[in-house]
Each structure stands twice: as C-alpha cells, then as structure tokens.
Amino acid sequence: MANPLYDTLFGRHADNESAFLKLSGGGALSYREFLARSAQFAAFFSGRGLAPGDRVAIQVAKSPEALMIYAACVQAGFVFLPLNTAYTTTEMAYFIENSGAKLLVCDPAREADLTPVAHKTGARVETLAPDGFGSLTARAMMAPERFATVDRGEDDLAAFLYTSGTTGRSKGAMLTQRNLLSNAEALVSTWRFTADDVLLHALPIFHSHGLFVACNVTLMAGGAMIFLPGFDRAEVLERLPEATAMMGVPTFYTRLLDDPGFTGDATRHMRVFISGSAPLLAETHRRFEDRTGHRILERYGMTETNMNTSNPYDGERRAGTVGLPLPGVEVRVRDAETGEPVPDGEIGVLEVRGPNVFTGYWQMPEKTAEELRPDGFFITGDLAQIGADGYVTIVGREKDLIISGGYNVYPREVEDVLDGHPGILESAVIGVPDADFGETPLAVLVAEDGAAPDLDALRSAVAAELARYKHPSRYEIVDALPRNTMGKVQKTALRERFG
Structure with missing residues (x-):
C-alpha cells in the first residue's frame, strides 16, 4: 500500500544531497540530512508507544525541528496537529481534549502551564529545543536514522487543523493524505515550481x-x-x-x-x-x-x-x-x-x-x-x-469571519470574553479595513447603566484569554446596538458607521 504522501513529498529525496533548508544566520540542511533527522523523530515517537492514527499536537516556535516532526508524523502515520503559538492555556486545553492528542510537543517556556492541561487527558508532554541535554531533540537524535515508513492510504488522515465558527467551539477539520497531495500537485503545476526554485x-x-x-x-x-x-x-x-x-x-x-x-x-x-x-x-x-x-x-x-x-x-x-x-x-x-x-x-x-x-x-x-x-x-x-x-x-x-494578517478571528469568541467582563452589557465585534493586516477586529460596546467601562482592565482580560491577533484594535462605546425586527444585531450598520 505504501504511503503516498510521504513517498511523494519526502521519501524520494532520501539520498538527495542538495540544499532543502537555508537557515537564518547562515548554514543549510540538505534533503538527506533533514530526512535522516525526521526519521529519528519518527523512531523516537513510535518507540514510546505512539501508533498510526494517534494525534500529535505541537505548539512551538518555527524551526527546522518543528518541520521535521511534521515529516515524522507523515512517515509514521500519526495525525499532525499544528497549533498557533499565540494560543493561551485556556485555548490549548480545548484543542488537546477535543483532539484526543496522545502527545503534546511545546516550547520549554510553556511546559509548566501546559503539562497539567495535557495530563488531564492522558497526553504526554515533550519540549522542543534545538539542543540541550535531555531535550526532545537530543534524545530523538540517539535513534536510528532509518525508519520503516508506515503504510497509509490516500483516505487516511494526515492532519487536523482547527477552525472556529461564528457560534460554538472550534472545529477540527480532518485532512487526508489525498487532500494534501492533490493540492500540492495542482499548485506546483499552476505556479510553475521546479527544482530550480528557492522559496x-x-x-x-x-x-x-x-x-x-x-x-x-x-x-x-x-x-x-x-x-x-x-x-x-x-x-x-x-x-x-x-x-x-x-x-x-x-x-x-x-x-x-x-x-x-x-x-x-x-x-x-x-x-x-x-x-x-x-x-x-x-x-x-x-x-x-x-x-x-x-x-x-x-x-x-x-x-x-x-x-x-x-x-x-x-x-x-x-x-x-x-x-x-x-x-x-x-x-x-x-x-x-x-x-x-x-x-x-x-x-x-x-x-x-x-x-x-x-x-x-x-x-x-x-x-x-x-x-x-x-x-x-x-x-x-x-x-x-x-x-x-x-x-x-x-x-x-455570509458569516462575520474576520481575517487579520492571514489569521481567522471569529467575532463570537471575542464577544464572549467581552460580554463576561464587569461593566459590559453586550458587545459586537466587526472587521474594519486595515492597510497592513487586510482587516482588523473592532469592538463596539454597550456599557451597563451607561457608566464608562474600564478599558484598560478590559484589554488585560482579553490578553489573558485570547491570542494577540484576536485582540480588538479599537473599542467604541455606543448607547445600544442596532437590531432588526427579529432582534438580530445589524453588523452591516456597524461596519458602515465605524469601517
């Protein structure tokens, strides 16, 4: 059966000595070096009980090692779950529990906060640092540089990506090997990418x-x-x-x-x-x-x-x-x-x-x-x-999704935090144009009893609950939110007024 995604994207480069990653500050990794180290991560995780189909959640800074873990998951048949580095502990708790992740890989600075969260659902925690005695990288690099690629089919899951809705909790979009492979093939053809390209x-x-x-x-x-x-x-x-x-x-x-x-x-x-x-x-x-x-x-x-x-x-x-x-x-x-x-x-x-x-x-x-x-x-x-x-x-x-700097901001999630703050009767979050980020969230607030809310305290509450890109760039105070005859807030009117 083989493993179409791994074989096509990674496996065929196993002996390729040409540069794959050119790193910040100089230095480079060849395809062969990258894949040998990726195989070590796959062997390390498999040797500690992870099985094909298990979810591996990862919230770490961008690094070659983080990309190696993606390759390792594909090779070993794990479902890769990358998570935004800006997510708070509260947000992470939901993703770990909902996904049923068996392993969480995080930055060392987050270990103290995330370990109790992960252990509640039985997930193991590993911290990823480029080097250092006892780090995941150092221990994984003791494993063999060859790993027998796990058989997977095109319909097997390769990744979860969480996306929210205007109502309810975040949803885990299930992506198969075929989903990822077909899209890569289409884009290489459409955008004329070749081995001569450097991205x-x-x-x-x-x-x-x-x-x-x-x-x-x-x-x-x-x-x-x-x-x-x-x-x-x-x-x-x-x-x-x-x-x-x-x-x-x-x-x-x-x-x-x-x-x-x-x-x-x-x-x-x-x-x-x-x-x-x-x-x-x-x-x-x-x-x-x-x-x-x-x-x-x-x-x-x-x-x-x-x-x-x-x-x-x-x-x-x-x-x-x-x-x-x-x-x-x-x-x-x-x-x-x-x-x-x-x-x-x-x-x-x-x-x-x-x-x-x-x-x-x-x-x-x-x-x-x-x-x-x-x-x-x-x-x-x-x-x-x-x-x-x-x-x-x-x-x-159709829904009031805001895309700010490439990240999805779902108004209901922000509104829930704002509405739970003392002094706020209700809120509405809209997207307004921004030359730098495309658009940015703006919060329209109705205060309780007409008293001016403490905006500094509100900003602190938002910062504690939500990733930075979800924070409103502005707060506007109004006497009442505009509604239609059914009582639904008319965000179009708010965008016309504040956009």
Missing part, C-alpha cells in the same frame, strides 16, 4: 499557508527554502537576492513597500510573488507593480480545503479577484436561502468540490452535514460572484 519562507508553519502550501509545494518540486523564523523586513530584503519566489500575506508586501530599498532592481531575479490568507487591496497591487514591475499573484483557500482558486501564472492577474479554479477543483455560487444556482455575475455563497476538500469535522457529524452537501460540495460561507470568464471575486462573508 523565501517567512510564514508560520502552524498555518496551512506556511505548511501545506509553501512547504508541500517546495517538497513536491524538489526546490529549496530560505527558512526564516518569521517576517523581519531587513532580513527578508537581505535574503531576497537568493530567492526566486516568495509567498506571503498582504502585510508582508505592504511592509516591504514601506522600505525605499525595495525596488525593481532588488526584485529583478524574482520569478513570482504570491499572496493569500487575507484580501489584498487593489491599491497594494498597483503600488507593488509600479515599484517592482511584478504583478502579485493572488489566490484563495481556507482551512477545510487548502487552495481552491488562483490567478493565472500566465495570463491576467486581476486585482480584486482570486482567479480561476485550480485543476480538479469545481466552484459554483448558490443562493444563500434556497441553495439554488444564481446566474453568472450575481452574488451568492461560494461552494467548492474537489480532491482538496476535507472529509469533515472531528466528532461533529451534524456540523459536517451542515457544511458538506451530499454531492460533495463544501459551503464556504464566503459571498462571491463568478464572471462569464470564470474569474472568482470574493465580495464578503
């Missing part, structure tokens, strides 16, 4: 963009990555001459444009700049092209599907659109109320179908049935229109 990688790897798009595409093509810990404008500009491609969120490109050293001459060797995870403003498109001569290639995806559409590599990269369906992916627009088709050019809810679409939400069959139609189409919740030439334009969201 400048400044994205996090707990997110599908940095992991399942950037890393899987590079592995599929056999290219290399300049593997930076994060986005630092000076370091990106310094390493840019070594690269041929870059993937980023709009924030990366707006910050590069703020530097006078980012010019056409500095980018003349580049083949492609790709943007996603949040809407790219038409103004950013124009400024980028005027400054560098490059037209950013924008695409569209989501946690449950990875990538769905892309502007073409050859052809018109149309600002304001997310391009055309990827090979093997079908898109359609349906009326939000009736589910019936709408004519070309009219707005409705976007639905997608293809080998990239997830199999459902972990232990949530009712929610899965709500969002996956019997014919296999996934209801994205995004409002879109499809032109006669097939270009897809996202015009809004």
